[in-house]
Amino acid sequence: MNNNNSNKNFLDDRKDYKVGKLIMSELDKDPIQQFKYWLDEAVATENIIEPTAMNLATYSQHEGLSSRMVLLKGLDDRGFVFFTNYDSRKAQDLSEYNQAALCFWWGALERQVRVEGEVVKVSAQESDDYFKSRPRGSQIGAIASEQSKPMNSYQALRDEIANVEEKYKDLVVIPRPGFWGGYRLIPSAIEFWQGRPNRLHDRLKYNKGADGDWVIERLSP
Ligand SMILES: Cc1cc2nc3c(=O)[nH]c(=O)nc-3n(C[C@H](O)[C@H](O)[C@H](O)COP(=O)(O)O)c2cc1C
Numbered sequence: 001m002n003n004n005n006s007n008k009n010f011l012d013d014r015k016d017y018k019v020g021k022l023i024m025s026e027l028d029k030d031p032i033q034q035f036k037y038w039l040d041e042a043v044a045t046e047n048i049i050e051p052t053a054m055n056l057a058t059y060s061q062h063e064g065l066s067s068r069m070v071l072l073k074g075l076d077d078r079g080f081v082f083f084t085n086y087d088s089r090k091a092q093d094l095s096e097y098n099q100a101a102l103c104f105w106w107g108a109l110e111r112q113v114r115v116e117g118e119v120v121k122v123s124a125q126e127s128d129d130y131f132k133s134r135p136r137g138s139q140i141g142a143i144a145s146e147q148s149k150p151m152n153s154y155q156a157l158r159d160e161i162a163n164v165e166e167k168y169k170d171l172v173v174i175p176r177p178g179f180w181g182g183y184r185l186i187p188s189a190i191e192f193w194q195g196r197p198n199r200l201h202d203r204l205k206y207n208k209g210a211d212g213d214w215v216i217e218r219l220s221p
Helices: 031-046 088-094 126-134 136-145 154-167
Strands: 053-060 064-071 074-076 079-085 099-106 111-121 181-195 204-206 214-218
Touching: 031 074, 031 099, 031 111, 031 181, 053 079, 053 088, 064 079, 064 088, 079 088, 079 126, 126 181, 136 154
Parallel strands: none
Antiparallel strands: 053 064, 053 099, 074 079, 079 181, 099 111, 111 181, 181 204, 204 214
């Protein structure tokens, strides 16, 4: 790609963060509620595309570490929900090691949120409900694509999509395939990060204690 910035040394770029600050007494006692406030602000802020996009980091002994973006599709007191292919790399990682980490970055607000915890599959009903709500094209794509597996050509995927379309052409409601569904990350720690001048950022972390109560601590930037 050729553009005017091609000679720019971006490694020397320095941006001072000054949009906001984080005061412990102003945070909600419940980190999920606090997260909802921040997510609402991110959704309402211009220049944040895909505010529900989050990095998901997983691990398995045999494949090692990996991370990728997924979309947050559900959030309540139980945790953070995303949907994917149950045969994908991430799903295989999670079947081996059910701990994962999420990371959100809302640049225009100079905010990051990190979430850690155990991951469980959502109920079949929850996956069915979400699958049903997706556009037909996305449903067909989810069925046709063997996510994370090598494929011979893009044409092979188009052919498979045509096969799936043909198979379901007389059905108004396409059933969810068993290899596709949701996961819920049940948080044990959530950290809210607000950029501050001179890299002296605010970091407030909620840790879930053995009694189930959340304890907030301030971390060094
Ligand atoms: C902004 C964004 C959102 C995405 N959302 C999802 C998602 O919700 N579910 C999903 O399976 N893949 C999603 N993807 C694709 C994944 O990043 C990834 O390519 C795919 O899930 C395969 O990952 P894996 O091979 O590690 O399992 C998204 C990608 C981007 C860039």
